[in-house]
Amino acid sequence: MKIVFKYTKLGKLKFISHLDNLRVLQRALRRTGIMAKYSEGFNPHPKLSIAYPLSLGVESIGEIAEVDLLNDISISEFVDRMNRCLPHGMLITEASEYLGNQSIPSMVCSQVYLFRISHNDEESVDATISSLNGLLDNDYMIIREKKKKNKIVKKEMNLTSFILGIELINIEMLDIDIKITIHVSDSGSLKVDEVREFIYNSLDGVKSIEVQRTALNFIDKVI
Amino acid sequence: MNKNLFDEILMRVEKPARYTGGELNSIVKDINDVNIRFAFAFPDVYEVGMSHLGMHIIYNLLNSYPNIWCERVFTPWTDMEKELRNHQVELFSLESNDSLKSFDFVGFTLQYEMSYTNILNMMQLSGIPLESHKRDETYPLIIAGGPCAFNPEPLHEFIDMFFIGEGEELLLEVMALYEKHKEGGYSKQAFLKEACQVEGIYVPSFYDVVYDDTGKISKRIKLYDNAPDVIKKRIIKDLNKSYFPDKIIVPFIETVHDRIVLEIFRGCTRGCRFCQAGMIYRPVREKSVETLLAQAELLLDSTGHEEISLSSLSTGDYSKLIELSQALLDKYEERRIGLSLPSLRLDSITFGLIERVQKVRKSGLTFAPEAGSQRMRDVINKNITEEDILGSVKTAFELSWSNIKLYFMVGLPGETRDDIYGIKEMVYKIKDAFFDRPREAIRGNFNINVSAACFVPKPFTPFQWDPQNTVKEFQDKTGYLKREIKDRKISFSYHDPKLSYLEGVFALGDRRVANGMKRAFEMGCTFDGWGDQFDYDKWLAAFKEENISMDFYNSRKKEYDEILPWDFIDCGVRKEYLIDEKEKSLKEITTDDCRVNCSGCGVNTSLVGGPCFEDSL
Numbered sequence: 001m002k003i004v005f006k007y008t009k010l011g012k013l014k015f016i017s018h019l020d021n022l023r024v025l026q027r028a029l030r031r032t033g034i035m036a037k038y039s040e041g042f043n044p045h046p047k048l049s050i051a052y053p054l055s056l057g058v059e060s061i062g063e064i065a066e067v068d069l070l071n072d073i074s075i076s077e078f079v080d081r082m083n084r085c086l087p088h089g090m091l092i093t094e095a096s097e098y099l100g101n102q103s104i105p106s107m108v109c110s111q112v113y114l115f116r117i118s119h120n121d122e123e124s125v126d127a128t129i130s131s132l133n134g135l136l137d138n139d140y141m142i143i144r145e146k147k148k149k150n151k152i153v154k155k156e157m158n159l160t161s162f163i164l165g166i167e168l169i170n171i172e173m174l175d176i177d178i179k180i181t182i183h184v185s186d187s188g189s190l191k192v193d194e195v196r197e198f199i200y201n202s203l204d205g206v207k208s209i210e211v212q213r214t215a216l217n218f219i220d221k222v223i
Numbered sequence: 224m225n226k227n228l229f230d231e232i233l234m235r236v237e238k239p240a241r242y243t244g245g246e247l248n249s250i251v252k253d254i255n256d257v258n259i260r261f262a263f264a265f266p267d268v269y270e271v272g273m274s275h276l277g278m279h280i281i282y283n284l285l286n287s288y289p290n291i292w293c294e295r296v297f298t299p300w301t302d303m304e305k306e307l308r309n310h311q312v313e314l315f316s317l318e319s320n321d322s323l324k325s326f327d328f329v330g331f332t333l334q335y336e337m338s339y340t341n342i343l344n345m346m347q348l349s350g351i352p353l354e355s356h357k358r359d360e361t362y363p364l365i366i367a368g369g370p371c372a373f374n375p376e377p378l379h380e381f382i383d384m385f386f387i388g389e390g391e392e393l394l395l396e397v398m399a400l401y402e403k404h405k406e407g408g409y410s411k412q413a414f415l416k417e418a419c420q421v422e423g424i425y426v427p428s429f430y431d432v433v434y435d436d437t438g439k440i441s442k443r444i445k446l447y448d449n450a451p452d453v454i455k456k457r458i459i460k461d462l463n464k465s466y467f468p469d470k471i472i473v474p475f476i477e478t479v480h481d482r483i484v485l486e487i488f489r490g491c492t493r494g495c496r497f498c499q500a501g502m503i504y505r506p507v508r509e510k511s512v513e514t515l516l517a518q519a520e521l522l523l524d525s526t527g528h529e530e531i532s533l534s535s536l537s538t539g540d541y542s543k544l545i546e547l548s549q550a551l552l553d554k555y556e557e558r559r560i561g562l563s564l565p566s567l568r569l570d571s572i573t574f575g576l577i578e579r580v581q582k583v584r585k586s587g588l589t590f591a592p593e594a595g596s597q598r599m600r601d602v603i604n605k606n607i608t609e610e611d612i613l614g615s616v617k618t619a620f621e622l623s624w625s626n627i628k629l630y631f632m633v634g635l636p637g638e639t640r641d642d643i644y645g646i647k648e649m650v651y652k653i654k655d656a657f658f659d660r661p662r663e664a665i666r667g668n669f670n671i672n673v674s675a676a677c678f679v680p681k682p683f684t685p686f687q688w689d690p691q692n693t694v695k696e697f698q699d700k701t702g703y704l705k706r707e708i709k710d711r712k713i714s715f716s717y718h719d720p721k722l723s724y725l726e727g728v729f730a731l732g733d734r735r736v737a738n739g740m741k742r743a744f745e746m747g748c749t750f751d752g753w754g755d756q757f758d759y760d761k762w763l764a765a766f767k768e769e770n771i772s773m774d775f776y777n778s779r780k781k782e783y784d785e786i787l788p789w790d791f792i793d794c795g796v797r798k799e800y801l802i803d804e805k806e807k808s809l810k811e812i813t814t815d816d817c818r819v820n821c822s823g824c825g826v827n828t829s830l831v832g833g834p835c836f837e838d839s840l
Contacts, residue, residue, distance in 0.1 A: 015239040016475045024475060027247075027527035030558075038559060057234045085527070087247045087475075 001072045004223045005095035009060045013089040018053040031085040035070040052108045055192045060213035066104040096223050108184050112215040119174045124205025136160045162190045224312050232306045240475045241269035244317030247473040251318050252292040260326045261285055261293040262316050266341035269297045274479040283468035294318040298341040314348035323349035326363045333371035336729035337752035343744045355383050360411050373503050374682045374789040377732040379427035388456030391465050393423045419450050423457035440786040455793045463514045469521035482530035483522040485515050491536035492817035496604045496808055499681035503794045505826040506835040512547045532563040539567045548576050588619055591630040595645025601811045616653050625667030633700040634678040634692035647707045671713045677723035681730050682789045685804035691727040691777040694720045721759040727777035733788035739766040797825035
């Protein structure tokens with residue numbers, strides 16, 4: 001049976017890389033004693049995958065993973081047993097059986113981040129509020145460098161074309177929380193640092209930015 | 224350190240999870256609830272230190288006492304070191320993030336000589352003076368133990384007390400003593416004076432060494448009358464009753480060995496003459512199958528690891544190996560938990576076992592003939608013949624292995640060109656054995672990895688009086704092999720002769736090499752065991768500045784009556800036995816395995832108080 005679950009990655013766990021995150025989940029599953037199905041081949045590994053990588057250093061309350069279990073189990077039992085074995089900072093908040101055939105990672109269409117923008121003063125807060133609407137009006141070109149056979153290949157792309165929407169969530173004192181939804185496609189997506197850089201360059205009086213991933217969206221219902 | 228700065232630093236360094244702590248089964252206590260704060264310090268990076276079984280044993284043993292909190296600290300990699308220095312942040316433990324300065328004890332484990340400069344670096348990064356005499360009661364006690372403590376003298380200036388032998392019981396005795404002193408108004412000197420009475424404890428500051436005009440040791444002088452003349456190593460008599468953790472920390476990041484380790488026995492009966500571990504860990508003591516099965520169960524449940532490794536100096540010598548392995552496989556095969564059997568000798572019985580092991584998880588095969596010619600193998604008492612090795616690899620090939628690793632040493636005492644050429648011959652014979660089979664039987668991508676280590680004479684071995692090869696001699700030998708072994712199917716690699724040479728200096732050094740070490744560290748030497756960090760020229764310059772000759776320690780043939788720097792330590796093996804073994808090696812005479820015939824090393828009378836084995840005599 002396949003189960004899709006949503007989990008958090010908070011605190012110190014934000015310093016765990018994608019591959020290490022996968023290992024942490026696999027080990028927690030082993031500690032529960034719930035058996036996963038295994039892949040074939042030279043080095044069989046449990047069928048467990050994370051929907052979309054999260055940048056190192058970013059916390060999340062909306063990570064999605066999929067596991068293929070050997071035997072049927074009730075969703076609540078799965079969640080209970082996993083949560084007892086997960087390290088501090090990682091908690092499954094939602095889970096459901098997955099009946100579809102398409103793999104979860106291939107269905108991700110966008111990722112959502114909450115940016116908490118701290119300002120130096122109230123003037124900057126006002127300025128940010130009034131400029132939010134027009135933030136995506138212009139192209140914002142970024143350059144990515146890729147190493148290809150010892151050559152550095154430069155690729156230029158328009159950042160704003162990847163941003164599907166910006167939503168104002170909350171204003172409190174000098175902090176403004178905005179939600180940014182970023183397109184994910186075969187040709188890739190944006191990195192958190194690129195968006196952070198974009199905010200710093202587009203707004204005035206920004207003191208610091210905290211980021212958290214809040215959700216992943218899929219082309220069909222998975223959870 | 225404030226959280227923002229911590230996060231900011233971590234975002235800039237490689238593998239930040241090396242420094243965050245918070246792993247499953249790591250232990251956090253309230254400092255108000257404990258009397259003793261102990262920092263277990265591993266002088267290498269996190270991934271290396273976390274793979275070390277001894278650390279997990281000591282960590283959990285100390286933490287099983289409510290009055291003690293043991294935390295961990297590893298050497299920060301060079302990027303993190305730079306950040307710490309730039310922000311003037313002191314090196315901190317992983318659990319409380321407190322500076323090492325705030326601990327009662329900082330305990331270093333001495334696993335290999337080339338980690339010594341990291342010890343100095345970790346002390347400096349914590350703001351702790353390097354020299355023992357500069358540290359008063361406000362600083363932690365700096366203690367050290369592990370295999371390299373059997374020659375503690377190169378570190379005498381920096382370490383307050385050494386623990387000689389196995390630490391499980393000794394450490395607790397010292398902790399109890401410390402607690403008593405702390406209650407009654409702690410004075411470092413008073414504590415050390417009482418601690419040195421505990422068997423296995425060596426306090427270097429209570430002694431001085433006098434040298435003659437040729438630079439050799441003429442005598443040792445006691446600066447504190449009650450300090451013992453001889454330091455006797457400690458052993459755990461019954462491993463079944465000794466402490467073993469039921470939980471071990473599960474790292475977030477990949478470490479060198481991500482698996483649970485079952486220590487099946489300590490000691491070794493083979494008596495290989497180059498091997499220090501084979502001498503200092505005597506006598507052989509096995510754990511029972513019941514004990515090991517129970518420990519495996521607890522560790523697997525608490526970690527979720529998917530591999531069990533059986534650890535010892537020679538797995539195949541465990542008397543109940545088949546019984547234990549079958550039981551582990553029967554129990555865990557279904558859960559896809561693999562079994563790894565390092566340093567296993569291959570014969571018909573073990574092959575059946577290995578075939579079964581391979582079904583869960585495939586692994587490579589490693590052989591350690593150590594020397595290329597039979598003559599040389601007799602000299603070093605590696606009781607294995609060419610027929611043994613060829614027989615084993617042929618069976619392996621029939622079982623469809625096509626990748627094997629071979630370990631050799633160069634620079635062994637009395638080695639000739641023929642002996643070295645023997646390495647090449649053996650490797651090519653193995654290759655022929657693969658291809659001299661019916662065509663349909665030859666499958667797989669054949670490859671042999673040959674690795675040559677440079678021999679380092681070690682204290683408490685029959686070769687402790689022998690000169691080590693010079694860097695030039697090593698280079699000639701490895702260069703010769705590199706030219707001779709030219710085959711697409713065989714890859715040849717060798718250890719850096721310069722590194723091995725320096726290792727020899729610290730393995731065989733006395734108190735005077737400490738200054739060379741300190742100078743090299745001041746010049747920037749750290750992580751010397753890491754090829755990309757090792758800077759031999761700096762080491763040469765440091766020793767020159769301090770006017771210390773490296774060659775005096777490792778390139779000189781020593782007489783049997785010379786006082787060696789580590790002679791005051793009693794590891795249970797008598798010097799007469801070592802001399803006897805050395806003489807036999809010159810005549811190319813081998814010595815039986817202790818299980819076959821007691822060779823009279825002295826361990827039975829000095830440490831065991833009776834025969835080493837239940838079934839002997």
